[in-house]
Amino acid sequence: MVAVIGILSTAALLAASAAMVRHHDQLLSKQQRAAEFTAAARQAVVTLMSISADSAKDDVQRIIDSSTGQFRDDFRGAADEFVKAAQTAKVSTKTTVQAACLESMTADTAVVAVAASSTLTNTNDAAEQPRSWRLSVKLARDGGKIKMSSMEFIP
Numbered sequence: 001m002v003a004v005i006g007i008l009s010t011a012a013l014l015a016a017s018a019a020m021v022r023h024h025d026q027l028l029s030k031q032q033r034a035a036e037f038t039a040a041a042r043q044a045v046v047t048l049m050s051i052s053a054d055s056a057k058d059d060v061q062r063i064i065d066s067s068t069g070q071f072r073d074d075f076r077g078a079a080d081e082f083v084k085a086a087q088t089a090k091v092s093t094k095t096t097v098q099a100a101c102l103e104s105m106t107a108d109t110a111v112v113a114v115a116a117s118s119t120l121t122n123t124n125d126a127a128e129q130p131r132s133w134r135l136s137v138k139l140a141r142d143g144g145k146i147k148m149s150s151m152e153f154i155p
Helices: 002-049 053-065 069-089
Strands: 092-105 109-122 125-142 145-153
Touching (some): 002 053, 002 092, 002 109, 002 145, 053 069, 069 145
Antiparallel strands (some): 109 125
């Protein structure tokens, strides 16, 4: 009887340990995905909002390469006008991200809130114009890479 209780107790402890290890692995995987999506959102915002007249074509191509879905298609369709406007106004923006916070996530998609600031210079105004932004960035895995699928400004 004591042996049976000992065996059952050992089996129960092993099952509980296995469940805890599985839960821990799932939690680590979720944290890793969250970190990947958050880092991708930070980079997407910097890529999207940092443009220079001198490198406008390359900057716009980077935006296209780091986006997916309808956002990429729409941006690709307006790329030439975007480059022309940046070059005509001799725009230069530098963007930094202050904070990013995961709002929601699935295995292959996420929504990340991002707070960023940028400085803008152009031919119309010699002084740098600082601007602060709050954005909601939707991301999706595309071909093994995390890319921006949409972006909205948060008032």
